[in-house]
Amino acid sequence: MARLRSSLGVDLNGLRFAHPVLAAAGCLATRRDGPGLVDLHRLGGVVTRTLTLAPSKGAPTPRAAETASGMVSFVGLQNPGLDEFVAEDLPRLRKAQLPVIVSIAGSSLEEYIRIANALHDLEGIDALEVYLSGADVERGGEPFYARPDRIHEVVGAVSRLSRLPVFVKLPPLLPDLVETARLCVRDGAHGFTLIDAVPALAVDVDRLRPRLAVPVGGLSGPAIKPIALGAVYRVARAMPDVPIMGVGGISTGEDAVEFLLAGAWAVQVGTAMLVNPSAPVEIARGIQAYLKAKGIASPGDLRGRLRIQGEVPEPEVVS
Amino acid sequence: MARLRSSLGVDLNGLRFAHPVLAAAGCLATRRDGPGLVDLHRLGGVVTRTLTLAPSKGAPTPRAAETASGMVSFVGLQNPGLDEFVAEDLPRLRKAQLPVIVSIAGSSLEEYIRIANALHDLEGIDALEVYLSGADVERGGEPFYARPDRIHEVVGAVSRLSRLPVFVKLPPLLPDLVETARLCVRDGAHGFTLIDAVPALAVDVDRLRPRLAVPVGGLSGPAIKPIALGAVYRVARAMPDVPIMGVGGISTGEDAVEFLLAGAWAVQVGTAMLVNPSAPVEIARGIQAYLKAKGIASPGDLRGRLRIQGEVPEPEVVS
Amino acid sequence: MKRVRAEVLNARNLGVYHSITIVAPELADRVRPGQFLSIGMPPERAFLLRRHFSIHQASRRGGWAGTLEFVFDPQGRGTAWLAEIKAHQFLDVIGPLGKAFAYPTKLNTCLLVAEGHGAAPLYFLAQELRARGKRVDMVVGAETQEHVFKPIEGKRLSQTIAIVTSDGSLGERGSVLDVMPSMLESTRAQVVYAAADRSTLRAIAELCMERQIPSQVTVEEPMACGIGLCFTCTVPLIRKDGSGYDNVRACTEGPVFNPARILWDRWLLDEPRMAPTPPEGFPVVKAWPG
């Protein structure tokens, strides 16, 4: 893949990846018995399973159910907690010598601040990704993203105190997605990860029960690709200079190219990697093949290349 | 289907359907050369293509693109306008003697008021469905649903002046979906239609262009079923006595049963009908077969039957 | 319009094309050239929309009575699946769909212009025209020799035929547009029928309008339902009285249109080359020659 890397490098305003295909949060174990068939060295980078201060056991099972061209899952942020992550997972990731983005979550503003603080001057962390879909105990358990002012508080606090570039991971569930994104940039966000899994339910009609132990989980996989593309497109058009990592249903090089054309600077792969551990490498190869075929120099050159049809004046005479 | 009807009737707090499967808005032409293979007489009811005061030519083509287990489409509310609808389509629908729900949209509060006014005392209309995904010219073209206060204004005005039951069609793109729904009920809404197609983009990587003439369209089909189920479930749990029509990816009787279990009082079918014109009838049959197998008397009895697993106390000793 | 579960009688390759013949007596009697079929995709697939194909043959008599044939070149997932279909399997078919080509009553010499698989519906039309005692000449174009659909049958069906390929591997090198003027002269065509790419159709339309030759074209606007429900397949059509235009459904009011009535600037918006220029007024369109 050496040759591949040379032509596929991307630069997200200072954050560089050898190629634009990363592992999405929560879809690549970083435990000792970790990535299995996924070849860490050939990833553009890794976003960790979302990390919380204290270890979390996560949700009861079943945690996943298959749906049309996708899956609904709720793992409940099971993670080893800050200390064990720093002691065990991080060193292992550093050995792999690839960019590491740590996804962080808190159940209160203070927890976000404490975890960001604890991480911001550690070796081997290249960026933070702020997860906002978790329950906000200070607001009766509604997700942090439910209120712009709350997003503002969290993103502002984390960005101010961390020297690391901060990516905000937003769900598509915001009518004023673009406005919220603008807000985050004013608060110091370096960029965005679009999108998080989409809240969804699957029902077992035989047993008259939700398929998951925690009824409403997150929909991921090819089914949501057009939704993710829509979110990336809208934010990228509004803020072309702000790095966006596109994520949602990407399983082929063509899928990734769709995101890069829509305005993403890099992409993340989740569900596809669960089904095909070599998906990230195949996707990077696919991007390279596409660039070659189109005679385009680098992934970054795809950004803004999407030809939008102008508004169409109605012919005057039309009654 | 006579026998079928007898056991499948539903009552949405006064609005009755012979069976709970309706045609979704925009997916069943009511023109002269209309419903083609769809047997109007065997539908539980019809939601019309969304109606505007003036005739609308809709968007340029292409208007539809296939995606994984779904399609992205943007028709742009092409419709004959109020006058022609009343003169031509409505009489045709009345002949079919089935419940008619007219979907209405405006580009301003005033337009909503005028169209609701014009319709509210016409024969042969059983309910209104308020479409909120259209551009709000008084708010720089953002969708009406983008602001709770705007939803409040529109739904309040329409509900106050119309004697017809008013269903509000909401997109899933609301972080505070449940709160918004509560607001609508306070404003006089009779019930909800969940969900509208999900904003989405499809990209043609060969031609470096969006697949649709208007880039961001609406995702529909099986892909969005879990998202729609999630929305229905959340609103139904919060307001069990408010009628909900579930819509999104329903193509089989089992799909419909998932919605009824999640809290829907009836369902609407769109994309599946485009692919299989007899889908609504097959779905109604499927519901009947399920009820029979489970020994459940009527579709309404499925509501609230979903067994939710209680919150799980952590064993004390856990460190 | 009927929906049937039709058995595949025959499925074979024709060069780059695939041909599928189905047993559908309920449909075969009524179909006319220019109409199309809608084929359902199999369950459990990630692609769910029906696919649409013009009717190439309808056999009403003889051993093949009650059968219909359509022809396609594999493009994407749906046609890739169809290309694997074998005889005796069954297809979910809706048809006949759409408006057919109109036959001229008085006029006699017809020029049929086809690109690629467009020849499939036009060969069917040629037969019907000849059965009505019309003279048929043809222009058949394609990228390469392999893409020329049934050249022998083309020759059999036409008084004179001009075959052109982009690479010159069969007939003259060039496009159907290059040979059309000379063919119009040599055949003294009074009516033109065309099935080709949109941009080619537009050029043909303009050529015919210049020369005041009535013409009909069949279009392939993507269709989500094919049966008039969804309005995704519209074509901007100028009103007869020139008072404006309407977006009409290609699946129901088409796919055959009088090209003089198509508002090309608007319809071809999605063609990169075409800039959206609002036309200065609409021509009042003559009715189809009675």
Add this chain to the structure above:
Amino acid sequence: MKRVRAEVLNARNLGVYHSITIVAPELADRVRPGQFLSIGMPPERAFLLRRHFSIHQASRRGGWAGTLEFVFDPQGRGTAWLAEIKAHQFLDVIGPLGKAFAYPTKLNTCLLVAEGHGAAPLYFLAQELRARGKRVDMVVGAETQEHVFKPIEGKRLSQTIAIVTSDGSLGERGSVLDVMPSMLESTRAQVVYAAADRSTLRAIAELCMERQIPSQVTVEEPMACGIGLCFTCTVPLIRKDGSGYDNVRACTEGPVFNPARILWDRWLLDEPRMAPTPPEGFPVVKAWPG
């Protein structure tokens, strides 16, 4: 763990079950009973997650050397597709996955308890135990005679065998739980292995704990990836020191577990019958008998 494109050597029906034998020399040498395979689904389908199956046979010698066999009863879409697979087609296979059954070193008499397709991995285990000079007895249960997996082979592999069916169509009427006590007595089993429904596994676990018989069970928690990436397949496992429990991945730390360490009340939450009752403290679990 390796991923291979494996040719199907043989695909056949066994009563209600399907058996597929693949050529996978890279995997065959290392597999042990209790481990499983992950099979990729075909492209363009609406169902995309891999499916998982315990290994029933691994042939290391003879004409079938380098082959692996797995067995399944068609349930839904994925196994329906697999049931159509024919010899010489290729499958996307990952394996061997998960932890295998541990063999007792000192103890000698083993009772294997299987329900339905659970017999597939246990027959494999029986062979390996006998190869190590252990005595093997079996309890094999199923709904009906057709659901009893390879009864002849079961008899061949065991000193004594009790077959039970829910409808009594073969062997005694009842469940494996009805005959287990008498089999434990008659065989003086020192070790128990089980592959069955969760609720049956729980009952077996309790029986063995009462009688202080070390046991191992294999579980079928749904798995999104099967290779340790996603943490969707966890089972609540009590820590060895009794200090609490952890949700461990069945695909990586399992699917074989010491049932004494499974926190059943929590794991079986999704079983309608079971109420979630917090257990009062955890037993300190004896290590597997060395």
